[in-house]
Amino acid sequence: MTAVTPVRYPDLRSEKLMTRRAWWLVVLNVLIPGSAQVLAGNRRLGRFALGTDLVFWAIGILLIAGLLVARSTVVTIVTNPIVLWIVVAALVFYAVLWIVCTLDTLRLVRFVRVNRVAGSIAALFSIAALVITGGGALYGAWNAGVTAGVVGTVFGDGDIADPVDGRYNILLLGGDAGADRVGLRPDSISLVSIDAATGQTTIIGIPRNLENVPFPKTSPMAEQFPDGWSCADCLINALYTYGEEHPDLYPKAKSQGSSPGIEATSDGVEAVTGLTVQYYAMIDMNGFSQLIDALGGIDIDVKTRLPIGGGQDYDGNPTGVKKWIEVGPQHMDGNTALWYARSRHADDDYHRMARQREVQQALLKQFTPANVLTKFQAVAQAGGNIVETDIPQPMLGKFVDLADLSRKQKITDLELVPPQVETWDPDYDEIHQMVADVTKVASASPSPNG
Template sequence: MSTPVRNPDSTSPEVMTKRAWWLVVLNVLIPGSAQVLAGNRKLGRFGLGATLVLWAAIVVLAVLWFTAREFTITLMTNFWMLWIVQFGLAFYAVLWVILTIDTLRLVRLIRAKPTARPLVAGLTVIALVATAGTAAYGAYLTGVGRGTIESIFGGGNVAEPIDGRYNIMLLGGDAGPDRMGLRPDSITAVSIDAETGAATMIGIPRNLYRVPFSADSPLLQEYPNGYDCGDECLISYLYTYGEEHPELYPDAASQGSTPGIEAMRDAVEGVTGLTMQYYVLIDMQGFADLINALGGVTVEVPERVVLGINGREPVGAIEAGTRTMDGAMALWYVRTRYDTTDFVRMERQRQIQQAIMTQFEPTNVLTKFQAIAEAGAQVVRTDVPQGMLGRFTDLAGKTQAQPITDLELVPPQIDHIHPDYAHIHQMVADATSPAEPAS
């Protein structure tokens, strides 16, 4: 059937201008429709079909997001699904380039009014960037995300909550040129209610003595009365001990861990009485990159902090008050030892950890996704499997909506040289028990 759009009066600039606007706008709103009306119908039907498939996929995804968010996140962080999404976005980018260029051909711009020609051409370029450009960039970011997930998260076991909670050991690895290997500078047990997302962060001092081990720990035979070797046997030294005795943990590598991390896991379980289902190791040397990728972190500094190392001249100071820190400043804030104690440093470390947790919001991540992904791949190691990403991402949203309970196992609450571990276990149990409902 012949229509004015397919067979217009090409001698009339008014008709051709109106037709040009219709075709360009239709190409933006319903890709493929311009070809069905005025060009190659086979190409148009293919473009329309692809458009309808995309709309249907978006609708299904939106419904799943509001009705089964955890499943949706798990699906969209699956390695093979990300391959499909990346391929699909690349396909639509190419398709929209073809349809837009063909639409510009169908417009017959030379027949439109001279004053309308640059406007029509400009809208076509904008449409090309908005559709094909966005799809191409989305395909690129999907590839970045897929690579990051593959490099950080493995395919380990999906764990069920223990007593209604997920427990994760968070280590800040402090490797440097003046150290023999890595030594955990920051040790935290994070316990999260599997239903509400309520989180408790348990700070463990790196200079804690006589750490006990559970009955199934291979360290128990060597140290049946706790980690006491007659010298300074601090909990942080167990990482090095584990690395020097890999025969204690022969399956560590196959489970996405290391003997040093497993030794620390046994120690943290002995201290807290909690089973650590997963670990996250953050390289403090690359810590600054992650914070810079986030755009900095904002913390409330309670008092002036001098930056430096005892015995050397200070290099600066951070004044009290609300401070937005870049990576370098945040790293100084958590590591400075000038005229301070390890226990004060622990409080500052926990401040930065909580600031990152609360400021790691979807809008912030999306706008800085590439930088965050690249930084995360460099500084984070974990045995959290891909299959748990949906669950933990959903819980993280709930955690951000409420205050985080902070339990610091430091003096005067405990004696770090002669600790009463039964008392510590009770403190942890109290801190991780569900809150009593309000009267």
């Protein structure tokens, strides 16, 4: 043994020294992978591992700093599928390197020279630390891979839209998918209008039976229907079907991540509200319950007792009901929330619209960072299965910021239903004024924190 390097050249005859040395090597390997090799083993491996540690620490520090000062930019970068797959490879590599360093550290310990009890504890400590650290890296790689798959599937590479009059307007459609249908058929129509500076959000509910819908002058639908969508069965939710049946009206729709039906509906909604629609998001209501379950359910204060299952008899009374959604505060799973949002047996379409808005707002409250992170895989997979959108990946950072701001404020609702709006003979100039008033008031309202 030398007095200079007892860790590299220990006195093998001293059990006390070897035990102390074992703990030093094990703890250093956990804290700084590669340090044990630099002190007592293969210096080339150790220096490589230490260099890797420094790179990962530097990236982590830059990431934290970036989230504090430019979160939108950082989110945009780290949600890029290419970047995510690089993260997957890097985390897998780091996990393998950690495993190699840990196994080599256990070799360097020389357990036959160490106190048996202390050596057993040190070995168990190393294995537990390896499971936590290496397993954590592999779990992170798995989540990054899931995210890359979802982002690549759901979000496209479309154009980045600037806010119009200081607002982002997203057409939100709820639809039913089925084996006998092409794509999704809109069952609910809303326009989500977001103040680009404050995140203040207004949701404009548009009844599916709205009639005499006009079109912007630049719309292909205006050429087909110069007097508006005013035939006998021309309700606004039929625009989707008409667009899908006449794809020549919107020949570039699919290449832009949309569809002719979506574009026709979007043109109608623009003319109805007087707002410019930048993007759309369509949710498959049949898969909607999966997302709610993935987030752990939602909380709603039920105002009207509603049936789950069954139908109506000739007198309009519920029949064959499996169970009831009772009045009062309720924590709902996905299936219950879906019935709550879609039930038509106890009241009318307009009340159903109000319930859908309640579900949307309750769901938004569940999208907290902590909730999403703890249930990430289920949320990501459920979201990827039920959402279609033309929101481009580069816009994710901006919308994540706006969603966070929106959660801290009260969402404003505007329902274009009787008695405010006569759906069979609407005054669209009056509707435009209503929309302008509510978005102006929403934008002017101070946030709870400011």
